[in-house]
Amino acid sequence: MYNSLREWLAQVEEIGQLKHITAEVDWNLEMGALTYMVGKHMGSPALLFENIKGYSRDYRVLFNMLGTGKERIALALGLPTGLTITEMIQATREKLKKRIPPEFVDPKSAPVNENLHFGDDVDVLEFPVPKMWPRDGGRYLGTADVIITRDPETGCVNLGTYRQMVQGKSEVGFYVSPGKDAKLHREAWWKMDKPCEVAAVYGVDPLLFLVGSQGFPKTISEYEFAGGIRGKAIEVVKGEVTELPIPAHAEIVIEGMAYPNNNRLEGPFGEFQGYYGRPEATTPIIDVKCVHHRHQPILTSALMADYPSCEQNFFFSIIRSAKIWDDLDALGIPGIKGVYSHPAAAGGFGVVIISMEQQYAGHAPQVLALAAQCPAAAYYTKWIIAVEEDVDPTNMDEVLWAMSTRCNPVEDIDILRNTWSTYLDPTQNPPEERPYGSKALINACREHKYLDVFSVRSRITRSMYDSLSQRWSELGLDGEPPVIRTFEKDNI
Numbered sequence: 265m266y267n268s269l270r271e272w273l274a275q276v277e278e279i280g281q282l283k284h285i286t287a288e289v290d291w292n293l294e295m296g297a298l299t300y301m302v303g304k305h306m307g308s309p310a311l312l313f314e315n316i317k318g319y320s321r322d323y324r325v326l327f328n329m330l331g332t333g334k335e336r337i338a339l340a341l342g343l344p345t346g347l348t349i350t351e352m353i354q355a356t357r358e359k360l361k362k363r364i365p366p367e368f369v370d371p372k373s374a375p376v377n378e379n380l381h382f383g384d385d386v387d388v389l390e391f392p393v394p395k396m397w398p399r400d401g402g403r404y405l406g407t408a409d410v411i412i413t414r415d416p417e418t419g420c421v422n423l424g425t426y427r428q429m430v431q432g433k434s435e436v437g438f439y440v441s442p443g444k445d446a447k448l449h450r451e452a453w454w455k456m457d458k459p460c461e462v463a464a465v466y467g468v469d470p471l472l473f474l475v476g477s478q479g480f481p482k483t484i485s486e487y488e489f490a491g492g493i494r495g496k497a498i499e500v501v502k503g504e505v506t507e508l509p510i511p512a513h514a515e516i517v518i519e520g521m522a523y524p525n526n527n528r529l530e531g532p533f534g535e536f537q538g539y540y541g542r543p544e545a546t547t548p549i550i551d552v553k554c555v556h557h558r559h560q561p562i563l564t565s566a567l568m569a570d571y572p573s574c575e576q577n578f579f580f581s582i583i584r585s586a587k588i589w590d591d592l593d594a595l596g597i598p599g600i601k602g603v604y605s606h607p608a609a610a611g612g613f614g615v616v617i618i619s620m621e622q623q624y625a626g627h628a629p630q631v632l633a634l635a636a637q638c639p640a641a642a643y644y645t646k647w648i649i650a651v652e653e654d655v656d657p658t659n660m661d662e663v664l665w666a667m668s669t670r671c672n673p674v675e676d677i678d679i680l681r682n683t684w685s686t687y688l689d690p691t692q693n694p695p696e697e698r699p700y701g702s703k704a705l706i707n708a709c710r711e712h713k714y715l716d717v718f719s720v721r722s723r724i725t726r727s728m729y730d731s732l733s734q735r736w737s738e739l740g741l742d743g744e745p746p747v748i749r750t751f752e753k754d755n756i
């Protein structure tokens with residue numbers, strides 16, 4: 265598996281999913297708008313901007329790193345290409361079972377230390393930082409990033425993806441939602457009257473971005489999960505002005521301190537749900553003491569937008585689905601055949617579909633209630649839908665068919681109130697620091713007590729399918745026969 269963003273980009277280039285944009289493009293709105301337009305095509309390539317207005321060609325920006333590129337997400341996770349989405353989710357579950365701690369390497373030969381700037385030499389606008397949306401509050405250096413902080417009590421190092429708006433040459437804000445790890449860490453340091461050490465990685469390899477954007481147990485570092493997925497320790501070096509472990513192969517890293525009561529106005533920012541999130545508000549600042557970068561650095565940037573142009577897309581769905589499935593398994597719930605947190609639903613947050621084999625009366629409502637509140641799905645999710653095993657949860661046509669033929673809304677929808685949410689949900693009005701959401705549990709499985717009398721699904725037989733498939737071209741039909749998964753005589 266690759267060791268750095270550049271090695272991964274070489275693999276992406278080989279499968280034809282990297283587009284070099286060599287014509288001049290403005291950091292001010294143009295890169296964001298072009299990424300939005302290109303992202304409207306499913307499977308669109310990663311975009312490497314190589315000629316940015318007002319900047320030397322030595323500075324590049326990568327947008328749409330993962331996007332809807334299923335194959336490059338597979339490469340990012342070290343999986344074979346060509347798997348179905350459910351196979352990718354299953355394979356990711358296996359990979360998340362392993363953990364390997366990071367390994368310190370020689371800082372002198374670490375690519376991240378090729379260029380170091382300290383004190384007055386620090387200027388974060390040395391990099392072509394984009395302003396993405398017309399009403400954004402400023403230029404966002406951190407989007408496809410990870411922020412590294414340490415818990416002062418346990419010593420555990422966290423990697424989290426949080427947005428960061430430039431405030432000045434050596435000042436960057438970092439907006440962290442309530443309950444998220446970096447917020448807990450910085451408040452714990454401040455309670456001890458100490459500044460919080462912070463490192464932020466902006467030219468990040470996709471694996472660290474992937475783990476940084478997911479919630480993992482607060483006592484285990486995301487570095488260990490990333491090592492487990494890679495099958496090899498993530499190589500790190502000790503910071504120059506902090507004690508934090510920094511990825512040795514990163515493109516761009518800043519190190520600094522967050523002091524209590526050092527806040528500035530930040531936002532708004534065009535977010536993952538396709539709206540500007542909360543209005544402008546105050547956010548703590550990182551006082552940048554040191555900048556590291558490779559020669560010809562690549563800044564990684566994530567456009568947050570409506571689907572499918574949003575960077576928080578398939579990759580997020582795959583990992584979130586894997587973690588929800590793990591949570592249900594850990595509770596000992598039988599019969600789960602598939603889980604999908606759909607990427608079209610506000611960055612993969614809004615809708616979770618569970619495919620299951622009903623084994624007893626009350627089984628589907630139990631799955632719905634537990635999935636709705638399990639750690640991996642509790643945040644934001646509004647619609648939890650249970651379907652049976654003949655329905656592919658990753659195929660919305662099949663899910664809508666099940667909702668329309670097996671769900672009787674008056675009987676089969678329950679509502680949970682006062683659930684975990686965020687004021688980035690545009691329906692939370694007026695926007696509050698501590699919002700409550702709600703969830704609809706939709707049972708689109710045949711009613712268990714009427715299974716014997718429920719209308720029989722009209723299907724062809726397996727032998728008919730096989731015989732006609734063999735004669736496909738003889739019958740004058742093009743391409744391959746369609747994949748059909750259920751036949752008469754199956755259990756359902």
Ligand SMILES: Cc1cc2nc3c(=O)[nH]c(=O)nc-3n(C[C@H](O)[C@H](O)[C@H](O)COP(=O)(O)O)c2cc1C
Binds near residue numbers: 408423428441443
């Ligand atoms: C591109 C991108 C940008 C994100 N921006 C933010 C953000 O600004 N603030 C935030 O709290 N979470 C943000 N998230 C979600 C967090 O990364 C996610 O909640 C993660 O679990 C945070 O890590 P933690 O659980 O270690 O705190 C973002 C996710 C992605 C994919």
